Amino acid sequence: MIAQIIFGLILITAIYLFSKNAGKIRRNILFGRDVNRSDRRAERWLVMAKVALGQTKMTKRPVAAIMHFFIYVGFIIINLEVLEIMIDGLFGSHRIFSKPLGSLYGLLIGGFEILAVLVLVACVVFLARRNIVRLKRFRGTEMTQWPKSDANYILLIEICLMAAFLTMNAADYKLQALHFGHYIKAGSFPVSSLIAPILSANADTLEITERVCWWLHIIGILAFLNYLPYSKHFHILLAFPNTWYSNLEPKGEFTNMASVTNEVKAMLDPSFVPENNGEVARFGAKDVTDLTWKNLMEAYTCTECGRCTSVCPANITGKLLSPRKIMMDTRDRITEVGNNLDKHGKGHQDGKALLDDYITREELWACTTCNACVEACPVNINPLEIITEMRRYIVMEESQAPPSLNNMFGNVENNGAPWKYSNADRFNWAYES
Amino acid sequence: MENQNNSEIENPKSEIRIPTMAQMAAESKEPEILFWVGCAGSFDERAQKTTRDICKILQHVGISYAVLGTEESCTGDPAKRAGNEFLFQMQAMTNIEVLNGYNIKKIVTGCPHCFNTIKNEYPGLGGNYEVIHHSQLIQQLIDDGKLKAEGGESFKGKRITYHDPCYLGRGNNIYEAPRKALEILDTELVEMKRCKSNGLCCGAGGAQMFKEPEKGNKDINMERIDEVIAINAQVVAAACPFCMTMLSDGVKNHDKEQEIIVLDIAEITVRANGL
Numbered sequence: 001m002i003a004q005i006i007f008g009l010i011l012i013t014a015i016y017l018f019s020k021n022a023g024k025i026r027r028n029i030l031f032g033r034d035v036n037r038s039d040r041r042a043e044r045w046l047v048m049a050k051v052a053l054g055q056t057k058m059t060k061r062p063v064a065a066i067m068h069f070f071i072y073v074g075f076i077i078i079n080l081e082v083l084e085i086m087i088d089g090l091f092g093s094h095r096i097f098s099k100p101l102g103s104l105y106g107l108l109i110g111g112f113e114i115l116a117v118l119v120l121v122a123c124v125v126f127l128a129r130r131n132i133v134r135l136k137r138f139r140g141t142e143m144t145q146w147p148k149s150d151a152n153y154i155l156l157i158e159i160c161l162m163a164a165f166l167t168m169n170a171a172d173y174k175l176q177a178l179h180f181g182h183y184i185k186a187g188s189f190p191v192s193s194l195i196a197p198i199l200s201a202n203a204d205t206l207e208i209t210e211r212v213c214w215w216l217h218i219i220g221i222l223a224f225l226n227y228l229p230y231s232k233h234f235h236i237l238l239a240f241p242n243t244w245y246s247n248l249e250p251k252g253e254f255t256n257m258a259s260v261t262n263e264v265k266a267m268l269d270p271s272f273v274p275e276n277n278g279e280v281a282r283f284g285a286k287d288v289t290d291l292t293w294k295n296l297m298e299a300y301t302c303t304e305c306g307r308c309t310s311v312c313p314a315n316i317t318g319k320l321l322s323p324r325k326i327m328m329d330t331r332d333r334i335t336e337v338g339n340n341l342d343k344h345g346k347g348h349q350d351g352k353a354l355l356d357d358y359i360t361r362e363e364l365w366a367c368t369t370c371n372a373c374v375e376a377c378p379v380n381i382n383p384l385e386i387i388t389e390m391r392r393y394i395v396m397e398e399s400q401a402p403p404s405l406n407n408m409f410g411n412v413e414n415n416g417a418p419w420k421y422s423n424a425d426r427f428n429w430a431y432e433s
Numbered sequence: 434m435e436n437q438n439n440s441e442i443e444n445p446k447s448e449i450r451i452p453t454m455a456q457m458a459a460e461s462k463e464p465e466i467l468f469w470v471g472c473a474g475s476f477d478e479r480a481q482k483t484t485r486d487i488c489k490i491l492q493h494v495g496i497s498y499a500v501l502g503t504e505e506s507c508t509g510d511p512a513k514r515a516g517n518e519f520l521f522q523m524q525a526m527t528n529i530e531v532l533n534g535y536n537i538k539k540i541v542t543g544c545p546h547c548f549n550t551i552k553n554e555y556p557g558l559g560g561n562y563e564v565i566h567h568s569q570l571i572q573q574l575i576d577d578g579k580l581k582a583e584g585g586e587s588f589k590g591k592r593i594t595y596h597d598p599c600y601l602g603r604g605n606n607i608y609e610a611p612r613k614a615l616e617i618l619d620t621e622l623v624e625m626k627r628c629k630s631n632g633l634c635c636g637a638g639g640a641q642m643f644k645e646p647e648k649g650n651k652d653i654n655m656e657r658i659d660e661v662i663a664i665n666a667q668v669v670a671a672a673c674p675f676c677m678t679m680l681s682d683g684v685k686n687h688d689k690e691q692e693i694i695v696l697d698i699a700e701i702t703v704r705a706n707g708l
Contacts, residue, residue, distance in 0.1 A: 060631070252604025253553035257518045261558065264522040284516065311627075313634040318650030366647040369514045369639030370599040375630050391516030405515050408643040412520055416506030417472040418643055427502040429474070429481040430451045 007089035007218075014222035021229035022237075025300055028338040032293030037245040044244045047380070052243040057378040061307070067122040071158065074119035075236070078112050078165070085218050095172075098186030109187035113169060116162045117191050123155045123162075130155075137306040140315075142325035147232065147304050154233045161220045168213035170196040171206045178203050183210075235303035239379045242301040245294055246380040251371045254388060259283065260396075284392025287353040288334040291389060298381040299331035308373035308383060314366040321366040323373035323383035329358035330386060355390055364390050365402060449488050453502040454535045464499040466491075467537045469551065471544035472507050473674030479681065480543075480674035483697040487543050487567050489708040490699060494579045498541075504531055508550040515640035522558065525550075529560035539563045541570045543699070545601040545673045546638075552605070566601055568611035568672045568698050575613055585707030588620040593701075594666035595622070596657065596680060597632035598673035611672045614698045618705055625660040633657050635679035642675050658683035661693060669695045 050056050055072065058065040084097045098105045130138050130151055138151070169192035175183035180203045189196075200206060228234045260283070262274035285291050288299075308323035309315050315322050333354045340348050355361075367387045374382045395401045401409070408418045416423050457464055468491065474484040491498045509524030528551075532540075540562050542548040552564035565573075574580035582588075593615055601607045608629045615622050627633040636646065636653030646652060657680065661669050669684075671677045680695045696704075 250549075250553055250605050252549035252600045254513055256522065256554060256557045260518045260522050264519065264526060267523075268526060283518070311631070311633075313636060313653045313656070314647070314649070316633075317636075317646075317653050317656055319647045321647070362647055365644070366649075367639050368599070368634045368636060368641050368653070370634035371603040372599075372631075372634065375603050388514075388516065392518055393516075395516035396519060401515060401517070402644050404644040405640055408515070408640065409512060409517055409520055412507045412509070412512055412524060416524075417476060418507060418511050419472070419476055421476045423503060423506070426475045426505060427453075427500075429470070429476075429484050430500075430502075432481065 001092070004090060004092050010219065010222060011086070011089070014226060018225050018229070021226070024338060024342075025229055025234070028334050029293050029296045029300065031289050031334065031337065032291050032296040033289075035292040035294055037247075037294055040248055043248055044246070047246050047248070048240055048244040051246070051378070051380055052239045055378065057376075057380075060376070067125050070115070070118040070122040071126075074115040074122075074162075077115055078119075080108070081112050081165075082218070082221060085214070089218060094182050095184070095186045098184065105186060106188035109169070110190050113166065113189060113191040116165055120159060120162050123159045127152065127155050137310045140306065140309060140322055140324070141320075142322055142328050143304070143306075147328070150231050150233075151304070153227075154231065157220065157224050157227070161217060161224070164213045164217040164220060166192045166195060167199075168192075168210055168217060170199055171210035171213065174199060174201075175203065175206050175210060178206075180207065232303045235301050235379060238297065238301035242297055243380050245297065247382060247385075251374055255385075257283070257392070282393065283396040284394070285386070285389035286355045286393045286397070288330055288337060290393070291330065291354075291386060295330065295382075295386055295389075296334050299327050299334060301379055302327040302331065302381055303379075304328060305378070307376040307378065308381070311372040311376045313368055313370060313372065319362075319366040320360065321363045325363070326359060326383040326386050327381060330354060333358050355393065359390065361394065361400075364394070449485065449492055451488055452499045453504075454499045454537075455502065455504065457499045458535060462497075463536060465497045466539045466541055467532070467535075468498050468500050469540050469542040469544075469547055470500055470505060471542060471547040471674065473678075474543040475505070477674055477678065479677055483674065483677070483699050484543055486697070486699040486703040486708075487541075489703050490567075490571065490574070490580070491541075493706065493708050494574055501531065506531075508547045510546040510550045511640045511643060513550070513554070514638065515643075521554075525555055525558050525560070529555055529558060532560060532562065537562055539565075541565050541567055543567050543674070545598040545604070546675070549600040549604050566607065566610070566672070568601070568614060569607065571698060571702055572610035572613040575617055580702065580706065582617045582619070582702075582705040586704040588618040588668070588701070588705060590620065591668055592621050592623050592664070592666045593618070593668040593670055594625055594661060594664060595628070595670045595672075596625070596635065596661075596676055597629060598671070598676050599632070599634050599638050601672055602632050603630055611670065611698050614702055615670055618701070623664050623666055625664055625666075627660065633660065635673075635676040637675035637679045642678070652683075652686075654679040654683035655686060658687050658689070658693075662687065662689065667693060668701075669693060670698055670701060671695055672698045 055069065058068055084095065087096050088094055101108065129135050169189050172183060173189040173193050174196050176185050199209060228237065265272045266274065282290060288296060304324060306324050312321060312323050340350055364387055367384065369384060371384060374384055411418050411420050415421060452464070454467065468487060470484050473480040506528055507524055508528060509521035512524065513521035540551060542551065542564065545566055548564060548566040551560065551562065571580065595612055595615060597608065612622065633656065634653060635657055669680055671680055677695060677697060684690055684693045684695060
């Protein structure tokens with residue numbers, strides 16, 4: 001009974017804390033400007049099913065795709081087991097699903113065990129890729145101590161959870177063989193039966209082992225849940241809404257700024273009255289709150305895999321720009337803005353901004369807008385949109401474009417071409433051969 | 434000169450007739466398609482060749498077409514990518530006024546940037562047209578049996594590779610049309626390591642064409658030409674005037690001008706057909 005109460009309290013606390021922190025992230029995301037991403041619903045469900053659920057964009061890197069698939073499927077399916085653990089924990093039952101499910105139960109538990117081994121293998125391979133092989137994709141200026149540790153913590157926690165799960169089953173398997181206490185014959189243990197011989201033969205020790213692993217497993221899962229909001233691992237939740245709200249237009253299409261349209265129309269036609277006279281804070285983005293909520297959601301969805309940076313032509317050729325850094329900077333800054341609000345209340349200004357304090361102009365101007373980063377992202381994150389918004393701020397609010405680009409603007413404005421050629425010569429190509 | 438600019442041009446050397454919209458309108462005629470030449474196609478010496486070749490193709494298959502001549506102006510693409518939305522929309526609205534004034538329905542462009550901008554970004558500002566890139570035009574003509582690869586230069590035995598322009602490939606998912614123009618050549622089409630949706634940018638997009646690159650350890654076009662060299666291609670097919678410049682410069686800087694030639698899809702088509 002005491003165990004049940006303790007379990008109930010831990011469960012409630014874990015869910016409460018997680019909701020609180022997830023709620024903060026939701027609030028931070030909604031600091032962004034509004035953008036309509038709720039149209040074409042059927043298409044959106046399809047994109048989410050393909051990209052998030054089906055992980056179709058992972059396949060470009062087959063090794064990572066297979067290993068990630070093990071962990072992904074393992075995570076989802078083994079969570080069915082967690083449901084049983086919750087019920088057992090709250091009602092003091094043991095393997096409550098074993099009776100109603102009959103022989104299917106054995107099949108399920110056996111399947112979970114095999115998945116658990118695959119998860120273990122994948123985690124070890126991933127740890128090796130990060131720490132021994134040291135793939136270039138996992139390095140770079142933005143990959144400071146915390147992002148590197150975060151990645152390792154996630155993998156180590158997953159290894160611990162799977163180890164606890166398998167050890168628990170192994171002890172249970174032995175206890176079942178001994179017909180000990182309430183350990184009824186239930187489940188099949190293709191993997192844990194192999195590690196069972198390592199465990200003690202003493203029934204009391206086995207019971208303690210089984211109980212300790214049971215608690216470790218479930219408390220571990222609840223602790224992990226509460227680690228998510230502080231970690232890049234949050235992608236396991238946000239990948240789904242993030243792909244649902246994907247940009248469905250061709251990648252080459254940039255948004256037309258409605259605020260600019262109004263001004264240009266008024267310039268070309270003085271009698272023009274703009275439909276919507278909503279206040280425009282500023283053109284483009286200087287800080288994170290000038291970006292859209294979708295940009296901010298993407299920042300929290302980013303799992304720092306570095307596929308974007310590894311295909312970025314600017315980054316490949318040694319320039320400062322790294323699309324992953326753009327996303328991480330955006331996330332860090334919006335988190336800072338949220339923390340400021342919590343600490344100092346509304347209206348507090350910390351004198352910092354995304355531009356210059358996080359992202360330098362040199363990074364922004366190195367972008368070729370080639371969309372390689374957008375194409376590469378397995379969860380449809382668009383770093384290019386943020387880069388463009390920041391360029392818009394620099395050009396339209398500050399008039400601080402690089403001098404050569406200002407020359408180009410001048411040429412387009414005066415001669416209708418980016419070069420210094422007279423418009424009268426525009427058709428000369430027809431006379432030459 | 435002034436008068437010539439807006440009337441039909443007969444080019445004595447290449448024997449191509451280049452009608453303008455102004456002249457067509459004066460005769461109360463409407464062409465089937467408008468050829469949007471673009472700034473590079475109008476002013477850049479190398480791109481001008483491609484422009485004339487697109488005209489040759491149009492004339493060869495007998496499509497009624499016209500150009501805007503001096504009435505054409507920058508689409509605003511480089512301004513938009515660089516963040517100058519004001520300038521972009523000024524250009525867009527001015528161009529849309531001209532295009533709508535001529536009742537234009539269909540446009541073929543010689544440049545993926547113009548293509549992307551007019552196709553995707555003009556509709557929101559009141560410019561609705563059916564827009565295709567010249568590689569799509571060539572593909573359609575091949576599919577319709579109007580264009581073949583005969584009567585001209587043979588590309589047989591040559592290793593040809595195709596460089597995907599970002600705004601045609603990733604930007605608009607057009608990967609097959611330009612390859613179609615190469616597949617009929619009876620030649621070996623070899624792909625670079627980074628191709629199609631994984632294609633590497635030439636380095637010119639996002640207004641980079643008009644500025645010096647940021648500090649790094651290599652120029653992007655040199656990185657691209659390394660890939661061309663790695664697969665021993667003799668011909669690099671381009672479909673964008675900016676890629677053309679970057680790739681040609683890359684070949685030159687590698688001192689490979691004898692071994693590697695950069696040609697636009699339209700130029701290859703014209704050569705293969707002896708137009």
